[in-house]
Amino acid sequence: GAVVSQHPSRVICKSGTSVKIECRSLDFQATTMFWYRQFPKQSLMLMATSNEGSKATYEQGVEKDKFLINHASLTLSTLTVTSAHPEDSSFYICSARGGGIYNEQFFGPGTRLTVL
Amino acid sequence: GENVEQHPSTLSVQEGDSAVIKCTYSDSASNYFPWYKQELGKGPQLIIDIRSNVGEKKDQRIAVTLNKTAKHFSLHITETQPEDSAVYFCAARSMEYGNKLVFGAGTILRVKS
Numbered sequence: 001g002a003v004v005s006q007h008p009s010r011v012i013c014k015s016g017t018s019v020k021i022e023c024r025s026l027d028f029q030a031t032t033m034f035w036y037r038q039f040p041k042q043s044l045m046l047m048a049t050s051n052e053g054s055k056a057t058y059e060q061g062v063e064k065d066k067f068l069i070n071h072a073s074l075t076l077s078t079l080t081v082t083s084a085h086p087e088d089s090s091f092y093i094c095s096a097r098g099g100g101i102y103n104e105q106f107f108g109p110g111t112r113l114t115v116l
Numbered sequence: 117g118e119n120v121e122q123h124p125s126t127l128s129v130q131e132g133d134s135a136v137i138k139c140t141y142s143d144s145a146s147n148y149f150p151w152y153k154q155e156l157g158k159g160p161q162l163i164i165d166i167r168s169n170v171g172e173k174k175d176q177r178i179a180v181t182l183n184k185t186a187k188h189f190s191l192h193i194t195e196t197q198p199e200d201s202a203v204y205f206c207a208a209r210s211m212e213y214g215n216k217l218v219f220g221a222g223t224i225l226r227v228k229s
Binding site: 006 | 150152157158159160161162165205214215216217219220221222
C-alpha cells in the first residue's frame with residue numbers, strides 16, 4: 001500500500017504551548033487528508049477533513065481555532081494544537097486518500113502527544 | 117448518517133484456528149468497506165477492502181465477504197498466527213456522508229500459541 005509518514009512520533013510539551021504535527025504522503029498525491037484523534041482502547045474519531053489549497057472542514061465539536069490544519073500541498077498537511085492543555089493529550093493520526101485505484105485511505109503511524 | 121457496529125469486541129483463538137469479525141452498517145448508499153489492523157502504538161494499516169459490486173475478496177489468509185441486502189460484511193482470517201494479534205477496525209464509506217469513513221468500535225484479536 002501507499003506510505004504516509006507522520007512527524008514527530010512522540011511529543012511532550014508544557015501546558016500553554018503549541019505543537020505542530022506533520023503528515024506526508026510519500027509515494028502518492030493525496031487529494032484529501034484527514035486528522036483523527038484516538039483515546040486508549042477506543043476507535044478513531046475524525047477531527048477534520050482537508051483538501052489541498054482549501055480550508056479544512058471540521059467535525060462537530062472540534063474547535064477550529066484550537067486545532068489548526070494546513071494542507072499546503074498534495075503531499076503535506078499539518079495539524080497545530082494551539083495553547084495545548086493536558087486534556088489535549090492523545091494519539092493523533094493523519095490519513096491520506098488518493099493513493100489507489102479505489103481511492104483507498106492510508107494512515108500515518110500516529111503522534112503521541114502528552115501535555116504536562 | 118452512517119452507523120457501523122462491530123462484533124465481537126474481543127476474540128481469543130488458538131494459533132492455527134480461524135477468526136471471524138462481523139460488521140453491520142446502516143446506510144444503504146455505502147459502497148466501500150475497508151478493514152484495518154492496528155498494532156499497539158501504531159497507526160491503522162489497511163489489510164483488505166471490498167466494494168459494493170463484489171461479494172467476496174480474498175488475499176492469502178485474509179478474506180472479506182459482503183452481503184449488501186443484509187448490510188453486513190465480515191473479515192475472515194484463516195490459520196491464525198501470533199502476529200495476527202492486534203485491534204481490527206471495519207469501516208464503511210458513503211458519498212452521502214461526504215465520502216468519509218465511519219469506523220466500527222474495533223475488535224481485539226488475541227491469538228494464543
